[in-house]
Amino acid sequence: MMKRAPSPFLWLDIWIEGCTTSLRMFETMAAVPAVLNARMPMIGAAAFDPLHGNWPELHRMVAEKTEAFVKASLSVARDMHAIQSEMLQPNPSAGSAALSSARIQYHAIGAAGRALAPVHAAVTGNARRLQAGH
Numbered sequence: 001m002m003k004r005a006p007s008p009f010l011w012l013d014i015w016i017e018g019c020t021t022s023l024r025m026f027e028t029m030a031a032v033p034a035v036l037n038a039r040m041p042m043i044g045a046a047a048f049d050p051l052h053g054n055w056p057e058l059h060r061m062v063a064e065k066t067e068a069f070v071k072a073s074l075s076v077a078r079d080m081h082a083i084q085s086e087m088l089q090p091n092p093s094a095g096s097a098a099l100s101s102a103r104i105q106y107h108a109i110g111a112a113g114r115a116l117a118p119v120h121a122a123v124t125g126n127a128r129r130l131q132a133g134h
Contacts, residue, residue: 010102014109021113024120031127038130064122071118079111 039061046053086104091097 010099010106014102014106017106017109017113021109021116024113024116028116028120028123031124034127034131035123038126038133064126068118068122072115075114075117076111079107079114082107083111 039057042054042057046055046058083104086100086107089100091100
């Protein structure tokens with residue numbers, strides 16, 4: 001997901017970013033049970049019969065989870081620069097301080113959405129793929 005510059009409608013952008021991030025969080029949480037219901041029996045079966053475990057899926061599970069969380073962590077680290085840069089700007093008036101505060105909120109909400117994006121993609125993609133396999 002690409003970070004975009006705030007528009008003149010900064011408060012509307014903040015609201016849209018918040019709604020989009022909230023929707024993705026809900027979709028992620030809604031997809032988790034389908035993934036767990038498909039994978040927990042695989043994990044149990046591999047534990048009791050390692051020779052016949054679904055190792056490609058189990059390896060995929062670990063690799064994609066690691067990749068999603070590394071991407072999320074890197075995204076947060078990149079976004080911290082914009083937030084810290086904004087926080088270090090001098091604000092000579094109450095108006096510029098309010099605008100700076102709004103930009104910080106915009107960057108923070110965007111950062112949350114960008115950090116959630118790789119986890120959301122992995123979980124919802126797995127839910128669709130694993131449900132289609134049944």
